[in-house]
Amino acid sequence: MLTATRELPVRPDTQPQLAIALIVAGIVFLASFFGILTRPVGFLAAVWPANAILLGMMVRNPSYATPLGWLAAFVGYIVADLSTGGNFFVTLWLTTANITGALTGYLLFRLVPESDRWLQRPSSVLHLFAICCAVALAASIAGGGAARLLFGKDFFSGITFWFITELVNSLIILPVLLTFPGFRRLREHWPAGLSPALFQHALPALVLVASVGLAIMLGGPGALAMPIPALLWCSLTYKTFTTSVLTMLLSVWLLISIPANLIPLPELPDPLRSLDSLRLGIALMALCPLTVASINAARVELIERLSRAANHDSLTGALSRGAFIERSEACLQANRDQGTALLMLDIDHFKNINDRFGHAGGDAMLKEFVVLISRLLRPADLFGRMGGEEFAVVLPGLDMIAATSVAERIRQALEMRAIEMPSGGEVWATVSIGVATRAPGEYTDFDDMMLAADRALYEAKEAGRNMVRVGARQPEATSPTLN
Template identity: 40%
Template sequence: MPVEPMVSPVPSRLLPPLILFGLTLALTLGGILARPIESLSLFWPVNAVLAGVLLRNSRQANPGGFALIYLAMVAADLACGSAWRPAVWFNLCNLGAIATIWFLMARLPRVHRRLRTPHGTLCLFGACAAGAIVAASLACVMAAPWFEQSLRATWLAWFSEQFSTSVLVLPVLLTAPSPRALTRPGSASQTVRLAPLLVLLASLSVSIVFGGPGAIAFPIAALLWCALSYSPFLVSLLALTSGSTLIVAVAQNLMHFNIPQSETGVTTLMSARLGIAMLVLGPLVLACVSSANRSLMARLAHQATIDHLTGALSRSAFIRRAHALLDNREQAPLTLMMLDIDHFKTINDQHGHAVGDQVLRQFATTLQDQLHDGELFARLGGEEFVIVVPGLAPELARFTAERLRRAVQDQHIAQPGQPLRITVSIGVSGCAADTLAPSLDELLASADQALYRAKAQGRNRVEQADGQRQVV
């Protein structure tokens, strides 16, 4: 049989550069084909997209990556019939904008670079302005022979388009969640309020119908409402949609947007682009502040609810939830267990507090793996924990408590030398079905008395409160 030749796969290290080249080629071709004949593009998002890609994938931001981007841009221009000289010079202008934005933003800490702070948003506006200045200046110096306009008009046209497009496009790329964040449990369950979005759509419609220079500011109130309601990524998408809609409406003279020509070369579209770009600054900054406040409140709520060492409920959170559980019991049985790690002080004294913390963490993890939804598990303090099991009668709870005790006993705590083994003593109390529920303090007190007996009778055992012995 003839032996088929082996096909070697493309080395994985070559794939990112090939993807970068292909992405640049596709974006540039799309931008060229969408450009009016013999005119600058109404939108040229290629530079902003590539700057965002390099900021999100720093490994490709090297001389080789920039060279690939430039070659792909020139190749796309030549493929569309451009002469080689304008293709070389125009794309140097584009590369200058990309490199400038990347250079300024890449030096910021990641929290600013991903626009999670107002400072990062302001820095982005500055970087976009610097990139637009570089591109416009290079265009005037190197590409002037191909323009019929004056140098001032050429500079303003390049600057206004580059600045406005970068300000609208880059925030979307920098705030976009990673694929891992999108697949995280709970990420798809977040609800989106429709009212701010509907108001924004209505305000955009009113802007176009009403017209005039002041109409570009009509959506600002709705965008601010969106900034208070949505994530920075969604606000960035809405700002891009709103800004693009207004720019197209001005370019098509749908808004009757006229300005006095006080400066030679200043056109209606240039003025509109710059005004719209600056209008989105406020909503983007507010979205960052609002998102930071929501994250802070979530962290504070988590710290107030969850014990930082073990991941169990804190004492205060347990008391609130246990009271609510007792209030809504509706004559169903309920069991409360008090658990105490045996000889925990000796563990701390002999092995140190770091090992003691490790014991607490593994003990809590072991118990949480044994529990079900709706069952409360909390750390009351030190090595003392409590579990509440709704629906389980206390006289039938010994099997459950024994299962928990054996799970703890079977654990081995890894440490230098001989693995450490721990045991737990458990006191069980509760209330039977169709009986008046005692208070939480009474349940804790009776379970604590049972726990005291378990320790007095040798530890590593389960004891039930008086009158709640196991029914066999």
């Protein structure tokens, strides 16, 4: 008999929140310190990644965006600037402007669909651009006046430089943070070693590097656009995160190489205004490969969804009958040198469950049955729904003894499991299983194995159900019908 339990009230633990605050403050401090070190004499920092990093961190981790988290970011900005000799009043002003921009972006990102936050739809990059413009505008309005106090520049010059810098940094850095899949998934997809396939996959990135070298050799204004075709090739080949990283690296290189004269350009009449125009153009140019990568990601996701709908049962998620048979035949062909087993499973007295609890109860039973069995199978095993309450499993590499052992574990697992019904109550169900095997090197097609497993399943039903039987492969004119 099951009894309900109440959870006791738990005393809130402040340690995780304090740890989060330290993480936020530390990251903001390091990013701000880097920006301060790159600040040119007599003006605001041309490279200021702290705001984009803070915004990306808050969007990726909403649990960080607490009053304590924002306060920690504020402290990180203050400490970084004061430790490098900043004036307290000016530091407070600039920090308020930085927080204003990041908070504006965070609130706007909460209004867009989740798929747009991770750049998974064709319109995602447009939403990203609009939010970055709003972030840059909010921060520049809040802090642009500090340019007169700091460097004797007029308000318009301060707000213009701040807006461009904020927009450039956001467009370059934010996509990397928003599309980052996590270190675990990166390790899973990291190549194990050198191979021709790896070289072929890396070819677009290598062409991108070569195009950068060509741009340095030729120089001129057109050199800025030379890497774009290779970058578009990368966006059609790699995932959105990889494209974002390559786009960021290229943009950062261009932003550094132009002032350093690594790419020879003609003499410009107004160097400062022309430099701002080039920086803004580079950032806007980065939108093209990001848009292509987002469209490609949406296309891949759509194909995967269509493939799953075509190959999987819509109710249980198991392979459909046609997909199961097709993959099983391919599995038999590929594993001819080792044993293979086939299990046919039929839930006992399933009609009684439908009659007692309705079709909703029967559907619940089927779904729980699939979840239960899937946990007992290996990744290489095939599991499909053949129709109604009948399922099948292909076990590559197993002989009769091992396959029978797996079938027995499946039978016992269902026998010991109470299935909750949507209308209330529990059901204890059982399953009958027929087993057929093919020895290593033996040629037996899938139809013969299905006939043998069906006969074994019929024998298990005739013998009283809730048992496992092993079938022999002798052809029969007709096959029995299960009830």
